[in-house]
Amino acid sequence: DARVTQTPRHKVTEMGQEVTMRCQPILGHNTVFWYRQTMMQGLELLAYFRNRAPLDDSGMPKDRFSAEMPDATLATLKIQPSEPRDSAVYFCASGIRDTQYFGPGTRLTVL
Template identity: 75%
Template sequence: DAGVIQSPRHEVTEMGQEVTLRCKPISGHDYLFWYRQTMMQGLELLVYFNNKAVMDDSGMPKDRFSAKMPNASFSTLKIQPSEPRDSAVYFCASSLARGGVYFGPGTRLTVT
């Protein structure tokens, strides 16, 4: 199995630009999570989906962040407009029912 796939692995952008992060979960997994990791805050859950439906997005700044899962094998996290404080590593993860949660390699976002 290829594991969770994320793209791009690195993204550098200027403040105010739109950023789109992409994720392909492990085939057959019905839960998908987006986390953000920073030195100051550690790992934070932004949003998670079950069977493509948003279950909880309370951790996501909704004025600038949006998450979608148009099909079972693809999800996006969009930031518009981006700000320097959004600089972080963004992880996508997936799981099956009560099994372990498997993380992708992450996207390192730098907003200048």
């Protein structure tokens, strides 16, 4: 049963620290998405890749967030420096033929 995996599942850090979240998409999927979920904003798209190339990262604060896909089995989302308003659940999803499958999420708390 193929699944999207994300690490870590939980992260507590202090303001100003760097945070790196990792995602392993489902093998064979050609699109990867990063979403953020908060109570206030709901689910928001941060960035997405097709065939490892970034297509749209307009949802990300460019000054502190970066998303990369160094190879087909790994996507990363980095926040540097982190701020309390970044506290949220970050989901990675991978997709093929217009259907997306979500990972379990990383719950980030920035103190």
